[in-house]
Amino acid sequence: MTLSVGRVRKGWVEYVFIHASTALSKSGLPDLDYALNPYIGCYHKCSYCYARSYCRFEEPRTRWGDVIYVKKNVVDLLRAEVRRVRPGSVGLSTTTDPYQPIEALTKLTRASLEVLLRAGFKVVIQTKSPLVLRDLDILTQHSDLVEVGFTITSVDNSALRGIEVRAPPPTARVRALARVSESGIKTWVFFGPIIPGLNDNSSTIEGVVEVARETNSTLYYDWLRYKEEISNFFKTLGLSPEKYVRGRDFTSWRRSVEERLQKICRERNVTCIPAFSS
Numbered sequence: 001m002t003l004s005v006g007r008v009r010k011g012w013v014e015y016v017f018i019h020a021s022t023a024l025s026k027s028g029l030p031d032l033d034y035a036l037n038p039y040i041g042c043y044h045k046c047s048y049c050y051a052r053s054y055c056r057f058e059e060p061r062t063r064w065g066d067v068i069y070v071k072k073n074v075v076d077l078l079r080a081e082v083r084r085v086r087p088g089s090v091g092l093s094t095t096t097d098p099y100q101p102i103e104a105l106t107k108l109t110r111a112s113l114e115v116l117l118r119a120g121f122k123v124v125i126q127t128k129s130p131l132v133l134r135d136l137d138i139l140t141q142h143s144d145l146v147e148v149g150f151t152i153t154s155v156d157n158s159a160l161r162g163i164e165v166r167a168p169p170p171t172a173r174v175r176a177l178a179r180v181s182e183s184g185i186k187t188w189v190f191f192g193p194i195i196p197g198l199n200d201n202s203s204t205i206e207g208v209v210e211v212a213r214e215t216n217s218t219l220y221y222d223w224l225r226y227k228e229e230i231s232n233f234f235k236t237l238g239l240s241p242e243k244y245v246r247g248r249d250f251t252s253w254r255r256s257v258e259e260r261l262q263k264i265c266r267e268r269n270v271t272c273i274p275a276f277s278s
């Protein structure tokens, strides 16, 4: 596939190759100075995904998962930007998965990693895809500058089937996480979102905590968050957004899940941290 093509359909997804104006953007996330998103939109199409609400392009936002913009000049932009800006930590990616299936062909994430790490930037990768293993050669050369996090919402492949519609199954993520960890790279598990009635039970929590323990990973957790763009998902779950955001039932639900999670982590010696302060 050539990166000069304007628009191409591959399976379920239409890829649109665009010229971006910048590669790095300022990150609003804790502990990250910059965000780098080589793609806009996400093939995995998780039903709970609110990343689309941060997307300023109408087409990938309204057809989330079915249209993906590919920033074909992102690596050229990045080469110039790393010479201009102060080195810092870069979230790769913050509003999509940097290992989209098309990354196997475009290699934009791989080339971006090379540029950033050679320039001394720290890179924090969050993914659901074993494709990250392809880049272990680069990552291990710079293991002091790299962290890799896998989102694992359950270790049971059937638990969120139909919700994480096209994401690699949890068992594949767990295997990939173990390989990254074994190669000496700092790893973490993102247990999120925790969804009422779906992955908040003790056996699911124990399964995810055990993965963190076995892979020597820190566990970050977060809750299902409401944005208008995912109101249909709330309807499917039978949740009232109003009550969910402000209701006492959900405040006490959160508290009780959090207590159980923290207790299980303490018992297994796993560092457990809320991903966001609110």
Ligand code: SF4
Binding pocket: 042, 043, 044, 045, 046, 048, 049, 050, 051, 095, 096, 097, 128, 167
């Ligand atoms: S993998 Fe992440 S960015 Fe992609 S659809 Fe799922 S939650 Fe959204």
